[in-house]
Amino acid sequence: NAGVTQTPKFQVLKTGQSMTLQCAQDMNHEYMSWYRQDPGMGLRLIHYSVGAGITDQGEVPNGYNVSRSTTEDFPLRLLSAAPSQTSVYFCASSYTLAGARGELFFGEGSRLTVL
């Protein structure tokens, strides 16, 4: 049972570098999302997708891009890394958010440091 798989688990970047955080799920979930978690700030939604080919912005989308070409994958791209993007990033997926089947499944997180 793989669930939600995020790679890499740790990454150090220099300011201005670009990179992609990978997220894959094997549960055939339509909904996928990316959060960042900073001390004292809780979880903040970056981008989300309700199905292949559909993406939308969350609370803090600036500096990040996403795409959803398949149901399984939802990569997060940092275009030009900044120290303010130092954080722990979580990918999460769900069959549906609401009602009796509403549950988000989270990956283990990717810790990113931007120098």
Add this chain to the structure above:
Amino acid sequence: GDSVTQMEGPVTLSEEAFLTINCTYTATGYPSLFWYVQYPGEGLQLLLKATKADDKGSNKGFEATYRKETTSFHLEKGSVQVSDSAVYFCALTLLDDKIIFGKGTRLHILP
């Protein structure tokens, strides 16, 4: 707007103490309510949920009751263990594409 407010931590208790973590919400419509738990170094995982008023969610000795009249979903456990040390998040969902989390409450259990 829609929101979730939970008590700020950290909360420090001794083992076998009674736990309450307060959570209140503001929402238009009829939300589903959730508690998620995050153990050190891990992602969040669902602890329990309730989808309509007066429902009680329960798991691993934790309970929470959906109180529409007080717009609350307080988390309780009768006797906490050291292994319950974690961060707890209250959350609500309203539609298929919207979930709102509280800021989280860190719980420390002392042996």
